[in-house]
Amino acid sequence: MIVFAIGLPQIGLIAGLAGVDSGMLTLLVTLCALIAALIGMTRGIPRVGGGAVLAWVAATLIIMLGLIVGLANLPTLQVMQGLRILALPLLIGIGGFALAESDLRIVMRVLSLVIVGSAIAATIEVSRGVDYLIDAGLTYGTTVRTYEGETLRAPGLALTNYDLGSFAGVFTALCLLWWIRNEQSKLGRVWAVFASAAGIACLFLSVYRTGLILLVVALALALIAMLYKRPALAILAGAGILGIYQLVGRLGFDNAESLTSRQETWGQLLEADSGFFGSGIGAAGAASGGTASVARIVTDNYFLSIWVQFGVPGLVLILLLLIWGVNVAWRSLRSADMYCGLVFCAALVACLFVEFWEYSSAMGFALLVYSVVHRCHREVELRSRSLANTDKLKIETENTTTRPRRRRR
Known part of the structure; x- marks a missing residue:
């Protein structure tokens, strides 16, 4: 089910051409x-502290409030679509409660076939050009997009280039920071390297x-963690980050014009009056672009999207997201086995530029891997503590029973 939930959007082009x-x-x-x-929930929810429980309760109440406001102001279908988009990455992450790390390697292997297939398809699409894709039945502006009117933004096997690019960024980061290191077989490790190159x-x-920003941020965070423990790997990672930056500039993809237009849009949205409780869930983002929606609002910033939908209470949601991200980063930086959590932190950084949470394949995948790895390591840690406490109690008991008794006078 997890493979289907993550992988199906990545073969949307094939499904569309097949008539689905x-x-x-x-x-x-x-x-x-x-x-x-x-x-995942039937397997059992991991132990969480009281602060995490309060955070989940607060987030649930705010989302319910946004649901009520949305139903009062927006079409029901638009509100339900907004709720689905908001919940989808979380559902995928919760599904990870039923997986072990060995299962996660299987998920990575299966999804690597999708990313390799998309790399092959994207290469063919770029070589054939825009006109060929339009003649094949694709639509310019959606499935066919260009950069500055010239360079094709290939969708690969996905419906759009941003579906492919967001998933490829998360997948490649997870390959480099978790899969290659934790793959058991030598052949599997070679395939993981090949799959990361395809990403x-x-x-x-x-x-x-x-x-690309997501990948660079995730690698940069790992670089910071490696500086003190593995300087050789840190130098190699730094060289890789510098190489990616130089390649982006050489290909002409470092144009900041889109960022300037985004900033103008952000200013207009902040000046607009959304009310104290916002416009309701589904008022911005992909849910606002449906046929039954009132008006499409593109924020190109997921935190701003939360503001438009939830208003002042949404600031609490933003704060909870940021605290969550800092907590994940703190846990992840302490051990190389947990570097996969840095991909989730990088995804939150990507939310500053687009509604990245709404890319369910990418965001759900980042949440899934971290939830599985964190839960497995937490269980091992708790088991080790339990065994240590048992051994300590056993030693104390033995010392008590073998201690010679004093003779009574």
Whole structure:
């Protein structure tokens, strides 16, 4: 179910050419994620502290409030779509409660086939050009997009270049920071390296700069962690980051014009009056672009999207997200086995430039890997503490029973 929930959006182009309706594909993805979450919860939710429980309760109450405001002001279908988009990455992450790290390696192997297939498809698309894709039945402006009117932004096997680029950024970062290191077989490790190279190819062929930013931020955070423990690897990682930056500049993908236009949009949205409680869930982002929606609002910043939808209470949601990200970064930086959490932190950074949370394949994948690895390491840690306490109690008991008794006078 997890593989389907993450992988189906990444083969949306094949599904569309085969006649599968996009609404049906969305329904299948949602059902798979929901089933995975239900299975994950039956396995058992990991132990969490009181602060985490309060955070979940507060977030749930704010989302319910946004749901009520949305139903009062927006079409019901738009509100339900907004709720689905918000919940989908979380459902995929909760599904990870049912997985072990060995299962996660299987998920990585299966999804690597998708990313390699997209790299091959994207190469063919770039070589054939825009006109060929339009003649094949694709639509300019959606499935066919260009950078500065010239360079094709290849969608690969996905429906759009940003679907491919966001997933490729997360997948490549997870390959470099977790999969290659934790793959058991030598052949599997070689395949992981090849798959990460395919992911980098997808990033450049899709011309999705936010995906590149995500990859660079994740590697930079890992670089900071490695500086004191593994200086040789840190130097290698730094060289790789510098190489990616230089390649982006050489290919002409470092144009900051889109960032300037984003900043103008952000200013207009902040000046607009959304009310104390916002406009309701689904008022901004992908949910606002449906046929039954009132008006499309593109924020190109997920934190700003939360503000538009939830208003002042949404500031609490933003604060909780930031605290969550800092907590994940703190846990991840302490051990190389937990570097996968840095990908989730990098995804939160990407939310500053696009509504990255709404890319369910990418965001859900980052959440999934961290939830599985963190839970498994937490269980090992708790088991070790339990065994240590048992051994300590056993030693104390033995010392008590073997201690010679004093004779009574």
